[in-house]
Amino acid sequence: MIILCPYDRVEAALKKFEPDRVITIMDTVGSANFAGIPPERHLKIGYTMAEAARTQKCAPHCDTVRIRQMIDFAAGNDWSKPLLVHCRLGLSRSPAAALIIQCALSPDIPEVRFAEDMRTLSRDVEPSFMMLAQADDLLQRDGRMLDALDAMGESSGASVGEILRIPYLPAKAT
Structure with a gap:
């Protein structure tokens, strides 16, 4: 399972989901x-809202180091327990991370399925x-991750997210 939440709900999510x-x-x-x-079980990625919000296509030389770190770290999760991913508001960066992790660790499942499942769980996430453009480039998905994002449609426009539980187990660790 992947748990998404905003920063102000991390402590509650830690207690509830361990x-x-x-x-x-x-x-x-x-x-x-x-x-x-402990520090070895906590990956901290500096990724600003401005970086996450850019709408131009990712250039071939874009920074994918942080995306690779996130995938590698998630691959080491003990999937009998959840992976918790959070950002400031729980609406943009952490949902993108969840989609990236799912696509990377389950490469034979269509990207759009993960996006549609996420939209079914929450109308709020965007x-x-x-981040998805960078992951699409890194994972060589030929635009399918961005197509999946388009298939999600518009979000509700919420200003902060809720704790979101995504029932996910990787098909294959990378």
Whole structure:
């Protein structure tokens, strides 16, 4: 399972779901420390809202290092326990991360299926175009991740997300 939430609900999600690992994706990640989560089980990725919101297609030389770190870290999750992914609002960066992780760790499942499943679970999420463009480039998906994003349609326009549980187990670790 992948748990998504905004920063202000991380402590509640940690208590309720007891994840194996945590991924923090925020502008400033230095202060994101949580009791009971040792550093080796907490990946902190600095990714600003401005970076996540760009709408141009990703150039071939775009930075995919952070995307690869996220995939590799998630691949090491003990999937008998959830993976918790959060960003500031729980609407853009963490949902994009969840889609990226699902696509990377289950390469034989169509990208659009994960996007449609996420939209069924939440009308609020609006995964980051730029993160998905970078992942599409890294994973050589030929635009299918961006097509999946388009298939999700418009979000509700919520200003902050809720705790979202995505029932997911990887088909294959990369």
